[in-house]
Amino acid sequence: MMTQADETQEHEESAAEKPARRSLFRRGTAPLLPEAGAAGAPLTAVIAVMSFLAVLAMASLLIVNHAASEWTSALRSEITVQVKGASPEEISEGLDAALRVLNETEGVLEATAQSQKDAAALLEPWLGEGNAEAFLTIPAIIEVKASPALRDNLDLLRNRLAAAAPGATLDDHARWHDRLASAARSGQALAFGVFLLVMGAACAISIFAARAGLAANHEIVSVLHLVGATDAFIAAEVQRRFFILGLRGALIGLFVALAALLLAGLAVRAGGGADNFLPDLRLGGWMMLWLATAPIATCLVTALTARLTVLNTLSKQY
Amino acid sequence: MDAGKEIVRFEKAGLAYEDAPETLSNVSMALREGEFRFLTGPSGAGKTSLLKMIYLAHKPTRGRFFLFGEDAMDAPREALPALRRRIGVVFQEFRLLDHLTAYENVALPMKVAGVNQNQYREDVSELLNWVGLGDRMDAKPPTLSGGEKQRVALARALVSKPDLILADEPTGNVDPAMGERIMKLFVELNKLGAAVIVATHDLHLVQSIGKPVLRIANGKVTRSAGAGGAG
Ligand SMILES: Nc1ncnc2c1ncn2[C@@H]1O[C@H](COP(=O)(O)OP(=O)(O)OP(=O)(O)O)[C@@H](O)[C@H]1O
Ligand SMILES: [Mg+2]
Numbered sequence: 001m002m003t004q005a006d007e008t009q010e011h012e013e014s015a016a017e018k019p020a021r022r023s024l025f026r027r028g029t030a031p032l033l034p035e036a037g038a039a040g041a042p043l044t045a046v047i048a049v050m051s052f053l054a055v056l057a058m059a060s061l062l063i064v065n066h067a068a069s070e071w072t073s074a075l076r077s078e079i080t081v082q083v084k085g086a087s088p089e090e091i092s093e094g095l096d097a098a099l100r101v102l103n104e105t106e107g108v109l110e111a112t113a114q115s116q117k118d119a120a121a122l123l124e125p126w127l128g129e130g131n132a133e134a135f136l137t138i139p140a141i142i143e144v145k146a147s148p149a150l151r152d153n154l155d156l157l158r159n160r161l162a163a164a165a166p167g168a169t170l171d172d173h174a175r176w177h178d179r180l181a182s183a184a185r186s187g188q189a190l191a192f193g194v195f196l197l198v199m200g201a202a203c204a205i206s207i208f209a210a211r212a213g214l215a216a217n218h219e220i221v222s223v224l225h226l227v228g229a230t231d232a233f234i235a236a237e238v239q240r241r242f243f244i245l246g247l248r249g250a251l252i253g254l255f256v257a258l259a260a261l262l263l264a265g266l267a268v269r270a271g272g273g274a275d276n277f278l279p280d281l282r283l284g285g286w287m288m289l290w291l292a293t294a295p296i297a298t299c300l301v302t303a304l305t306a307r308l309t310v311l312n313t314l315s316k317q318y
Numbered sequence: 319m320d321a322g323k324e325i326v327r328f329e330k331a332g333l334a335y336e337d338a339p340e341t342l343s344n345v346s347m348a349l350r351e352g353e354f355r356f357l358t359g360p361s362g363a364g365k366t367s368l369l370k371m372i373y374l375a376h377k378p379t380r381g382r383f384f385l386f387g388e389d390a391m392d393a394p395r396e397a398l399p400a401l402r403r404r405i406g407v408v409f410q411e412f413r414l415l416d417h418l419t420a421y422e423n424v425a426l427p428m429k430v431a432g433v434n435q436n437q438y439r440e441d442v443s444e445l446l447n448w449v450g451l452g453d454r455m456d457a458k459p460p461t462l463s464g465g466e467k468q469r470v471a472l473a474r475a476l477v478s479k480p481d482l483i484l485a486d487e488p489t490g491n492v493d494p495a496m497g498e499r500i501m502k503l504f505v506e507l508n509k510l511g512a513a514v515i516v517a518t519h520d521l522h523l524v525q526s527i528g529k530p531v532l533r534i535a536n537g538k539v540t541r542s543a544g545a546g547g548a549g
Contacts, residue, residue: 032429034417223413226375227474228403229430230396315395318377 032224032237033217043209044249047302050202051253052260054195054294059261061191062290068184075173075180076151081111081142084167088137094165095140101164102142105157107150114141139167195294202298206246206305210238214313221314231314239307246302250295258291322351324387325482325513326372328539331381333367341367343537345381349482349515354508356524357517358542359534365517366410368534369484372515373407374398386481403431406480408488410517412471414459420446421455424473431478438477445473448503450496464491472500476507483507485516489523501527 081098085091095113102111123138150157154172161168214221224234326349333342342364349355357365370376371383374390383390385401393401406427414423421442422429428438446455449469459467468491475483483504489497501516501523508514515532518524524531533542 032415032418032426219413220415222375223415224426224430225399226373226402226407226413227427227430228399228478230399233430233432318374318395318398 031241033213033220033241040245043205044245044252046205047202047246047249047298048252048256050198050205051250051295051298052257053253054198054202054298055254055257055291056260057191057195057198058291058294059257061188061195062287064184064187064191068180068187071180072177072184075177077145077148078173079144079146079151079154080171080173081144081161082169082171083140083142083165084169085139086137090167091137091140094167095142097165098142098161098168101157101160102144105150105160107147108144109147110143110145112143114143199297199301202301203305206242206302207309210242210306210309211313213238214310225317231311234314235307235310238310239303242306243299243303246299249302250299253298254292254295257294322353324384325349325351325353327382327384328371328378329382331371331378331383333364333371333376334379340379340537342371342534342539345378345539347532347539347541349513351481351513352508352511354505354514354529355516356527356529356531357515357534358519358521358524358531361519363534364537365534366486368539369407369486369515369517372482373405373484374402403427403478404481406475406478406483408468408471408475408483408485410486410490412459412467414467414470414474416459419456419458420451420462420470423459423470424477426474427478441477442473445477446470449473465493465496468492469496469500476503479512481512483512483514485514487518488516489518489520497523498526505529 081102083091083094083098085094099111099113102108120138146154151172154170158170161170221234326347328345328347331342331345332340333345334340345368357368359365367376371378372385374385378391386404388397388401390401415426418426424442424446425435425438428442429435443452443455446452449472451457451466451469451473454462454466457466459470462470468488472485472488475485485504488504489500492500497520504514504516505527531542533540
């Protein structure tokens with residue numbers, strides 16, 4: 001490509017040029033579409049918010065899951081036997097009979113009669129102190145821990161109890177169990193719905209930003225085409241940029257959400273309410289892994305949407 | 319020289335921008351392998367428009383158009399990049415990317431073609447040295463003079479050793495000595511096999527090179543008398 005005279009000139013220069021040549025090795029890493037200085041920060045911020053919300057939605061899903069399984073498993077292992085009677089003697093007899101039946105039944109791990117005094121203590125605030133008469137005929141309660149095998153087949157026990165103590169009824173909390181399970185399902189559906197909505201919003205934002213980016217970089221895209229770039233090449237460039245922005249935003253969102261969850265957990269524990277009611281908010285390994293899917297999904301949705309948007313937009317050009 | 323393969327062929331092609339009347343109408347012409355043409359005509363005649371059709375920036379709005387023997391009007395969109403890679407264009411407005419250095423601009427056609435940098439690094443430096451910008455490789459276009467930008471654009475057009483070179487006023491911003499040097503380079507590259515079309519107002523240069531001239535006026539391309547030879 002060179003004329004002879006120019007080649008000699010080139011040789012003379014090559015020695016002085018060495019350092020410059022070395023620096024060429026770093027070349028070629030510059031993004032072909034300019035780093036979105038202006039558009040980058042707001043987009044990163046929006047993606048951070050999306051990621052934050054996605055993590056919270058995912059966390060709610062996990063918490064509801066966890067809570068539901070804890071509550072229902074506690075409910076599942078417990079059954080209650082209630083002994084009614086017209087007089088204290090009748091109740092006491094029934095109670096003894098019921099306890100005997102329970103202790104003879106295979107699968108009963110533990111049967112604890114709640115004493116009348118305990119029951120009275122529970123009701124005292126409502127009935128007033130010393131109204132002993134009223135307490136004497138309230139039903140006696142036996143809390144039973146049952147093995148899963150027994151839990152699945154309670155009919156026999158139910159019949160035997162009825163035979164031994166006519167005033168005894170057995171409550172397997174099935175109604176509560178069903179209600180909790182359905183409440184948990186609604187909670188899960190809601191959390192998952194929020195998660196999907198957030199993904200949809202990330203998608204929409206990405207489409208918008210990718211289109212705006214193409215329009216703003218119209219001249220660059222056009223030159224890239226004219227020097228022989230394929231749509232796939234340009235789409236890959238845009239995707240890479242959106243992936244980097246998305247990753248940055250997603251990580252920010254993740255960390256803010258983790259901090260928020262941690263604070264919420266600490267607050268609940270400081271309030272003393274955590275032990276029985278709210279499930280443990282400590283972030284176990286699995287929980288972390290699940291939570292991490294939220295920012296990853298946000299980031300991937302952003303990058304892939306940008307790619308498809310670019311391919312779609314470019315396919316309409318010449 | 320034998321009549322080579324056809325590189326460009328227009329048959330009764332026309333080009334209209336949007337709803338405006340046709341800028342070019344009834345263009346019928348052919349350019350063969352190894353040919354060199356000047357393209358002249360008054361400002362606004364449609365020189366750039368004709369080149370735009372050839373480098374696949376604008377589709378002719380009617381007629382037929384073949385590029386490297388392929389029907390470019392019917393070619394699927396996926397086939398266009400490969401055709402464009404065989405063409406080196408010096409745009410009238412340079413169209414350098416301002417956020418890239420001179421080196422990166424020149425390397426662009428190779429980069430988008432997926433060529434490994436090791437294979438073009440030397441070529442890019444050599445070209446930039448040849449156009450006298452060996453010490454401005456890291457400069458970005460906004461910091462370059464008009465003539466310097468033009469030379470970067472020239473280097474970018476040539477880096478991929480194209481089969482067809484289209485130069486739109488390639489000497490408009492450089493001094494006469496550099497202008498002559500650039501024209502001589504085109505002649506050399508043409509001798510090495512590239513077909514060349516140079517759009518220019520510089521009739522002086524046209525005469526000194528002595529290649530056939532296509533003239534555009536009133537939307538028609540005519541082969542003007544005078545300079546002879548198949549190029
Ligand atoms: N993108 C465009 N949209 C609409 N009209 C255009 C467009 N580009 C060019 N034109 C019109 O087409 C005509 C031919 O323009 P063109 O740029 O091809 O002329 P030219 O011969 O290259 O002129 P010059 O010597 O000044 O470069 C002009 O009248 C111009 O206004
Ligand atoms: Mg022009």
